[in-house]
Amino acid sequence: MENTNKTGAGQQHPDLIFWIVLLLSALLFCIKSLLVTDISLVDECYELSTAYRFYLGDAPFVHDWSPQQLQGIVILPAISLYCGLFHTTEGLVLFVRLFFLTLKTLLAAVMYLLLKKDDDSFFPVITLLLWFFFTPYNMDTMTYQAMPMVLLFPAALMLLKKPASRPGLILTGMFYAISILSQPFWIVSYPLFLLAGILRILSERKQAANGKSSDQKVIRGLLFWHIGIGIVFILFCLCLLKRTNPSSVISNIPYMFAEQDHDVAGNGIGHMIYQHVILVYGEMLITHLPVTLINGIYLMLLIFLKDKRKQLSGGMMICLVLSQISLFFTGKPHYMNMFWIPFVWTGIQLLFYCRKKDYLSLLLSAHVFAAMVALGTDTGSHATSAGFCLPGLVAMLFMGRAFATPSSGEKQGFAKAADVMIKRCLPLITVTLCLLLHVLITWGSVVSKADFAFPIKEGPMKHLYASEARYIAYTMELEDIKSLNLSKEDVLFCGLSNPLAYLDAGVIPGSLATLFPTADMEHQKLYYRMHPDHFPTKVYYDVRLPEDFLSDPDMKEMFGQGTMRYLTYGTVIETGRSK
Numbered sequence: 001m002e003n004t005n006k007t008g009a010g011q012q013h014p015d016l017i018f019w020i021v022l023l024l025s026a027l028l029f030c031i032k033s034l035l036v037t038d039i040s041l042v043d044e045c046y047e048l049s050t051a052y053r054f055y056l057g058d059a060p061f062v063h064d065w066s067p068q069q070l071q072g073i074v075i076l077p078a079i080s081l082y083c084g085l086f087h088t089t090e091g092l093v094l095f096v097r098l099f100f101l102t103l104k105t106l107l108a109a110v111m112y113l114l115l116k117k118d119d120d121s122f123f124p125v126i127t128l129l130l131w132f133f134f135t136p137y138n139m140d141t142m143t144y145q146a147m148p149m150v151l152l153f154p155a156a157l158m159l160l161k162k163p164a165s166r167p168g169l170i171l172t173g174m175f176y177a178i179s180i181l182s183q184p185f186w187i188v189s190y191p192l193f194l195l196a197g198i199l200r201i202l203s204e205r206k207q208a209a210n211g212k213s214s215d216q217k218v219i220r221g222l223l224f225w226h227i228g229i230g231i232v233f234i235l236f237c238l239c240l241l242k243r244t245n246p247s248s249v250i251s252n253i254p255y256m257f258a259e260q261d262h263d264v265a266g267n268g269i270g271h272m273i274y275q276h277v278i279l280v281y282g283e284m285l286i287t288h289l290p291v292t293l294i295n296g297i298y299l300m301l302l303i304f305l306k307d308k309r310k311q312l313s314g315g316m317m318i319c320l321v322l323s324q325i326s327l328f329f330t331g332k333p334h335y336m337n338m339f340w341i342p343f344v345w346t347g348i349q350l351l352f353y354c355r356k357k358d359y360l361s362l363l364l365s366a367h368v369f370a371a372m373v374a375l376g377t378d379t380g381s382h383a384t385s386a387g388f389c390l391p392g393l394v395a396m397l398f399m400g401r402a403f404a405t406p407s408s409g410e411k412q413g414f415a416k417a418a419d420v421m422i423k424r425c426l427p428l429i430t431v432t433l434c435l436l437l438h439v440l441i442t443w444g445s446v447v448s449k450a451d452f453a454f455p456i457k458e459g460p461m462k463h464l465y466a467s468e469a470r471y472i473a474y475t476m477e478l479e480d481i482k483s484l485n486l487s488k489e490d491v492l493f494c495g496l497s498n499p500l501a502y503l504d505a506g507v508i509p510g511s512l513a514t515l516f517p518t519a520d521m522e523h524q525k526l527y528y529r530m531h532p533d534h535f536p537t538k539v540y541y542d543v544r545l546p547e548d549f550l551s552d553p554d555m556k557e558m559f560g561q562g563t564m565r566y567l568t569y570g571t572v573i574e575t576g577r578s579k
Contacts, residue, residue: 018112018125025133026105028439029140033097035451036466036474039137039443040093041500045460047143048096049502051075053509055083059244063534065256065527070181071144073236078142089503091462097141107154108132114157123400126427127393133434136386137443138336145373148179148186149389152369155179156362156394166224173228181236185372192365198222255526276374276384283381284341290326295319295345302352309352313402314422316349321426324433336437337385343392350395353402359394366390399427460503474500476569477542481505483567484538491577493536501540510536521554528558539573 050072054060060069078099082092108128115124131153136145155175158168176193180186240249285292298319302309323342347363373387403423440447454471456464459478466474481504486492491510494501502509511524511534528535539559544566550556550573561576 015116021129022105022108022112022132025129025435026101028435029101030098032138032439032447033094033101033140034463034465035442035447036456036461036464036470037139037442037451038445038470039139040141040461041470041474042498043137043143044093044139044141045503046499047071047075047141048079048092048460049499049509051079052083052089052092052503054239054243055079056506056508057243058508059248060240061249061256062244062252063531065252065523067184067256068144069256070184071142071147073239074144074147074178074181075142076239089460089506090458091460092503093141093461094463100140100142100146104132104150107150111154111157122424123396123398123427126399126431127396129431130396130434131389131393133431133438134336134339134389135438136337136389138438138441139443144182145386147182148369149386151175151179151182152390153393156365169221169224170228170231173225173230174232175228177229177232181232183369183372185375186369188372189365189368192361192368194222195361252530255523255530273375277371280374280381280384284344284385287381288327288330288338288341290330291323291342291345294322294326295342295349299345299349302349313353314419316346316399316402317422317426317430319349320346321429324430328433336441336443337382337388339434339437340388340392341381341385343395344388346399347391347395350398350402354398356398356401359398359401362394362397363391366394396427460500477501478504480540480542480567480569480572484540484572486538490537491534493539495539495541498540498542501542508534510534510539521558525558535577536575537577539575540570541572542570545571 047068050064050066050069051074053064054072054076058064060073064072075096078096079092082095083089108131111128111131112125115128131149134149136143136149139146152175155172158172158175298312298315301312301315305312320342323345324339327338327341347366350359351363369390370384370387374384442451451467452465453468454466456462456466456471456474459474461474477498477500481501484490484492484505486505486507488507490507492502492505492507493510511527539562545564547564549571550560550562550564559573559575562573563576564571564573
């Protein structure tokens with residue numbers, strides 16, 4: 001990245017302060033990792049159970065028809081390491097969380113070393129801390145929402161680094177490929193990343209003193225980038241072929257796209273764009289009206305006061321902080337994702353100060369990613385706003401350029417204090433707010449002492465702590481699973497959103513998906529016709545079903561030969577299938 005804001009040859013980054021902040025915040029996140037939340041009982045266990053079914057031998061695209069299944073391949077190395085060492089899923093959730101935190105901390109350390117070489121201004125370090133402090137939903141594990149955001153920012157920095165080394169290009173390709181596995185919609189960004197790589201390499205080679213032609217060097221640079229992509233692709237293919245064959249994959253893929261439980265296709269691409277992109281940005285504008293007004297007024301000033309733009313540059317940070325305060329009081333501050341909505345405005349405003357190609361290409365790529373996040377869900381801006389993380393990070397990374405031009409004279413008194421406040425204090429307020437939201441807020445509630453009241457001593461969430469209500473729900477489900485008396489030959493189907501049961505049971509899941517498998521019975525019947533070996537021997541529901549449940553035509557057709565009995569907490573149906 002271009003060094004636009006040098007503060008003097010002898011001035012260096014406050015290395016010690018950064019490392020202390022990094023280590024202390026990592027320690028705080030370790031403590032937060034001990035907490036069971038409502039979303040961790042559902043979404044987090046869903047992610048892990050998808051990977052665990054692959055560990056048990058199921059094949060991607062064949063035995064799982066959910067669009068999110070590729071994230072299971074990303075988590076699989078961590079699952080395989082833990083289960084291979086300990087031969088159990090007890091304590092698995094905490095291990096994956098710590099695995100994720102270790103990865104993120106190491107990447108933060110590497111990125112800091114990259115940033116301080118290229119730019120000693122204040123904002124790159126602020127950007128890095130914002131990146132480190134944020135995880136979608138405050139769910140610190142290897143989710144399909146978190147992994148692309150964790151990996152794409154380091155990949156962008158490696159492309160910007162001068163020079164882009166061969167190992168850096170290979171790692172960039174690997175990070176990019178893993179981000180696609182985590183968020184398959186992101187594949188549409190390939191031309192953008194390819195163009196960014198070409199521009200970066202061309203820029204470097206123009207300044208090179210050797211005699212090789214720029215065309216050869218561009219080709220070599222892109223080759224190393226694609227080598228990184230190829231490494232991940234080869235590992236993925238090996239993982240897939242170990243479990244199945246190409247013909248099985250090809251025959252099952254069409255049904256994965258028709259899977260109704262996570263249907264995002266709507267009535268075509270036009271409907272998808274309208275429903276999941278246009279409405280998301282429209283919701284952001286209308287629902288968060290104070291944020292829109294604050295930033296809209298400032299944007300109008302930038303448009304009409306062309307000659308005063310440099311003097312107005314500090315207004316971006318003022319608008320950002322005011323917007324975050326407004327969002328906290330008028331929005332839903334418990335959704336950590338919404339923290340990034342004001343940054344979208346900051347990125348647009350920065351276009352008036354930063355017209356460099358690297359900023360424009362990165363900002364465009366980041367907004368494409370945000371759109372892909374919107375296309376992957378229909379849960380509204382409280383979920384999709386997590387995708388605004390990358391546009392926000394790009395804006396903060398280049399924010400120093402708006403303040404880079406030296407003033408005509410040394411500022412004194414109030415002017416100097418105001419300058420320090422805008423350029424230093426306000427960014428620190430933003431970072432502090434991000435840290436506090438991460439540490440003190442879970443998905444939907446404020447962390448309290450009661451959340452750590454009950455230690456969990458068994459099962460996948462062993463070593464974690466829970467509130468009384470979550471502890472009761474967790475232990476009763478474990479008691480139910482024990483009472484099922486499952487053997488390794490059994491196939492278990494969980495009828496509602498309780499993927500935790502799959503992790504604890506340790507048997508092959510008998511469903512096409514693990515989270516919402518009851519939405520489309522016809523689709524499920526088709527799955528079992530194609531995969532009769534996955535028809536369940538036992539069906540578990542984490543509620544007490546009505547006594548006439550098997551009288552329903554769909555249930556009677558599927559499980560009518562079975563018998564139903566009540567457990568401590570839920571219900572089990574013995575399907576009558578022989579083991």
